[in-house]
Amino acid sequence: MAVAAAAVQVEGLVKRYGGRPALDGFDLSVQPGTVHGLLGPNGAGKTTAVRILTTLLRPDAGRALVAGYDVVRDPVAVRTQIGLVGQHAAVDEILGGRQNLVMFGRLYHLPAATARRRADELLARFGLADTGDKPVGRYSGGMRRRLDLAASLILAPPVLFLDEPTTGLDPRSRAEVWDAVRSLVAGGTTVLLTTQYLDEADQLADRISVVDHGRSIAEGSTDQLKSRLGGDRIDVVVTDGAQLPVAASVIAGITGAEPKVDPDTRRISAPVADRVPALTAVVRGLDAAGVDAEDIALRRPTLDEVFLHLTGRPATTADSGTAASDEKKVTA
The missing domain is CATH 3.40.50.300 (P-loop containing nucleotide triphosphate hydrolases)
Known part of the structure; x- marks a missing residue:
């Protein structure tokens, strides 16, 4: 193929x-x-x-x-x-949604009747048919962006x-x-x-x-x-921050990995290979060590963690x- x-x-x-x-x-x-x-x-x-x-x-x-x-x-x-939608809506706030789309169609040299028909099709497609005659200045932020998307698709x-x-x-x-x-x-x-x-x-x-x-x-x-971060992770939040070292030692022994410890949130995080067996072993290990856990959860790595791993900084840092x-x- x-x-x-x-x-x-x-x-x-x-x-x-x-x-x-x-x-x-x-x-x-x-x-x-x-x-x-x-x-x-x-x-x-x-x-x-x-x-x-x-x-x-x-x-x-x-x-x-x-x-x-x-x-x-x-x-x-x-x-x-191509169509292009930038970071700021490019529509006219005084005109209605339908008028905006017809205007864009005419700027693209569509015949007047074709521009009106295309405007009606796009308003319906983006859930704006009932507000097509309302001035765009009265649209919500989401409605404006949907209209902006519609304008970029005048020529499909x-x-x-x-x-x-x-x-x-x-x-x-x-x-x-x-x-x-x-x-x-x-x-x-x-x-x-x-x-x-x-x-x-x-x-x-x-x-x-x-x-x-x-x-x-x-x-x-x-x-x-x-998956670059090793699949699933186990997160443990201890009730008493003084028990973080003991809890981290227990989790390291079970997972075979050096856990990440956040004293501010009393959270310990470590990668695990087998979800259920690892969770069971951590619960039993913490109980045997006398550590009181406020929360225990299994989760996938986040894209934020992936980006931090790849670049050394969060994605929202300029x-x-x-x-x-x-x-x-x-x-x-």
Whole structure:
């Protein structure tokens, strides 16, 4: 069976600002009909990569294809194949939702009747049909972002770029945007998502590229990335912080690994190979040692732990330095 060509293929992209690299040999492959997440802190190169892939910037070196077209040699062709949703809604707050979509359709040179029909289709698709005539200034944050997504799909592009689409949204609005993205992918759209939010990548992405200092330093499904930390972990919270050393010794003896101890939360965490036997052994071992446990739980590693393991810092920590600040200026 033939393998489908990648919707986005990137090889060795380089982009410098003031002599410092925002991208430094960046590679990426996104399969059709999937959500691929770019996860990393501010200044890691995510937005610079998106701006190159959407033809808003030219790379200094490397090659990038979107829907089979070279972003440098065929930028016009690339633009016919993509939609872009940036970090801030690009809709007019005075106009209604339907008027906004019709306006975008006309800007894309659609006939008036086609633009109106497309606007009605998209309002229904994103659950905005009942509010289509209400001024966008009265929309909630989630409704605005859904309208922004709808506007990016006026021409039904096969590839959609979402650059931190839920920044600043409350949890309910974020969930609304997530549902809209899932609906798009179910319809065959390919999505490249940049985000700082670990739960967003976990919820939406089929595959994730962890980006740091302009390079992709790890790539895989969320389960594959989490497996780098050794599978399941056992967490124990002791009632009395004075018993942490004894509890840590018991857990180390059972798991064969040096546990992580957090005195502030009285929590001990260690990787385990066999879930149920390890849990049973820890409960019995702590009881025999006279340690009172407030809570004992088995869990998978989080993406936050994966990112910390790979980069040495949390994903929400902004980079310092010229490349980081320059990327923010480009975004603005």
